[in-house]
Amino acid sequence: MAKTNSTHLFLIISSFLLLSTTAVAQTLGDDFDFDDDNHIEAMVSGKEKLTKLHFFLNDVISGKKPSAVLVAIPNGTTAGEGSPEPFGSVYVVDDPLTDRPGGNVIGNAQGMYMSAGQDLLSEVIVMDFGFTSGEYNGSSISVFSRNPLSQTNREVAVVGGRGVFRMARGFAKLKTYFFNTTTGNAIVEYTVYVLHYSVTEFRSE
Numbered sequence: 001m002a003k004t005n006s007t008h009l010f011l012i013i014s015s016f017l018l019l020s021t022t023a024v025a026q027t028l029g030d031d032f033d034f035d036d037d038n039h040i041e042a043m044v045s046g047k048e049k050l051t052k053l054h055f056f057l058n059d060v061i062s063g064k065k066p067s068a069v070l071v072a073i074p075n076g077t078t079a080g081e082g083s084p085e086p087f088g089s090v091y092v093v094d095d096p097l098t099d100r101p102g103g104n105v106i107g108n109a110q111g112m113y114m115s116a117g118q119d120l121l122s123e124v125i126v127m128d129f130g131f132t133s134g135e136y137n138g139s140s141i142s143v144f145s146r147n148p149l150s151q152t153n154r155e156v157a158v159v160g161g162r163g164v165f166r167m168a169r170g171f172a173k174l175k176t177y178f179f180n181t182t183t184g185n186a187i188v189e190y191t192v193y194v195l196h197y198s199v200t201e202f203r204s205e
Contacts, residue, residue: 046197051165053141053192057109058096062183068093068113085115085123097129101177101187107131107140113147121149125156129190139163141194143172152176158194170194 060067074088085091090112097107111127125147130140140163145156154174161168170193178187 048195048197051194051196053136053190053194055097055099055106055190056101056103056177057188057190058098059093059186059188060095061091062185067095071112085121087115087118089115093127097131104133106133116146117148117150123147123149128162130162136164139165141165141168141170141192147174158192161194161196165194165196168194168196 058067061070068091070089071092072088072090074086091114092112093109095109096105097109098104099106107130109127109129111125113123113125113127116122116124123146125143125145127143128140129143131137140161141158142160142162143156144159147156148154152175156172156174158168158170158172172190172192175189175191176186177189178185180186
């Protein structure tokens, strides 16, 4: 049984990474030529800029239309609403991003998070934060980092991005704004600092 669950988890993660790579290639294919040496050189030698982003992530695991769904749990454990995440559990998410708590939706965080702490509640998150309105509509930042949930204030790493945020790097400061201990639903405040190249600075002529 353990081998079967491990195989299923491996297939889930592999499929997600493959789909993510395909989505990025499709998004950038028309505007970005990975074989154009001059284009790459312009990106590398271009001047970086620092951008600050501020938004709220809404993680809903209860109700008829959750934004986070449990797809794998360790053997010998059970999952119930409001219970702490067992070590080794995996959620796939499509969490709305809003400009303020209960405000306008400005994008979605899609990906997964895995419970990775045996002693303290901690996750590893793999997510694409895509923006669907405003100045950064069509762009996204990518986060791959440890997320220590037991801490009210915490930090995660930004490891890449798309659109305006191509070749981005930086960090995000996270603060739990709301958490319902009964349902497990949460709202998390993100303040992000990203170094990236302006699209106009490296677009091919």
